[in-house]
Amino acid sequence: MALPPAEIRYSRYALYFVFGVSGFIFVPWTYIVFFSGVAPGGLPVYISYFGSVLVLAIICILFYKRITDPRPVLVFMSDGLLMPRKNDRFIPWGSITKWKIRSNKNSHSLVIHTAEGKTTIDISWLQLRATAIKDMVERYIRQPGPNGFLR
Numbered sequence: 502m503a504l505p506p507a508e509i510r511y512s513r514y515a516l517y518f519v520f521g522v523s524g525f526i527f528v529p530w531t532y533i534v535f536f537s538g539v540a541p542g543g544l545p546v547y548i549s550y551f552g553s554v555l556v557l558a559i560i561c562i563l564f565y566k567r568i569t570d571p572r573p574v575l576v577f578m579s580d581g582l583l584m585p586r587k588n589d590r591f592i593p594w595g596s597i598t599k600w601k602i603r604s605n606k607n608s609h610s611l612v613i614h615t616a617e618g619k620t621t622i623d624i625s626w627l628q629l630r631a632t633a634i635k636d637m638v639e640r641y642i643r644q645p646g647p648n649g650f651l652r
Contacts, residue, residue: 503579504641509634511568515626519564523557530554574627575611575634577641582613584622592620594642602631611638 534550576583581593592613599614602624609631611622624634 504577506579507577507637508573509575509577509627509629510573511570511626512628513568515568516565519561519568523561526557527554568626575622575624577637579641582638582641584620587620587622590620597642600638600642602635604631 530550530553534546570586572585574584574586576585581591582597584590584592592615596615596617597613598616601612603610603612603621608623608625611624611634613620613622624631627634629637
């Protein structure tokens with residue numbers, strides 16, 4: 502019996518982190534530049550301040566759009582793994598030669614090797630933890646498919 506599809510999206514806690522960090526940076530900069538009198542108010546200070554705020558705002562908007570996109574990041578299906586955000590890339594379970602979860606400090610990524618090459622997916626900000634995704638890959642890769650057991 503095939504397992505039902507499972508969709509994994511970004512966690513909403515990622516938004517809290519981005520807005521918290523941007524607010525933590527924006528509020529002290531505003532205070533230092535405009536109200537504290539520490540920074541001499543000249544044109545270079547104001548240009549660098551507004552440039553920094555503009556870059557920070559663009560990064561926040563891009564990250565917000567990425568997190569709130571309704572498409573899932575990963576879809577575990579009975580016959581393969583679908584990645585809608587990577588040009589609807591579909592990897593059948595039978596074509597996976599090797600896979601692993603690479604961890605570097607607090608960052609995790611799922612690395613999938615196939616005959617066509619290597620695909621890396623960042624799984625740090627997903628709804629499920631890296632260990633749960635590892636368990637799902639192990640469960641889905643060994644499940645019976647249309648032609649019997651895949652592995």
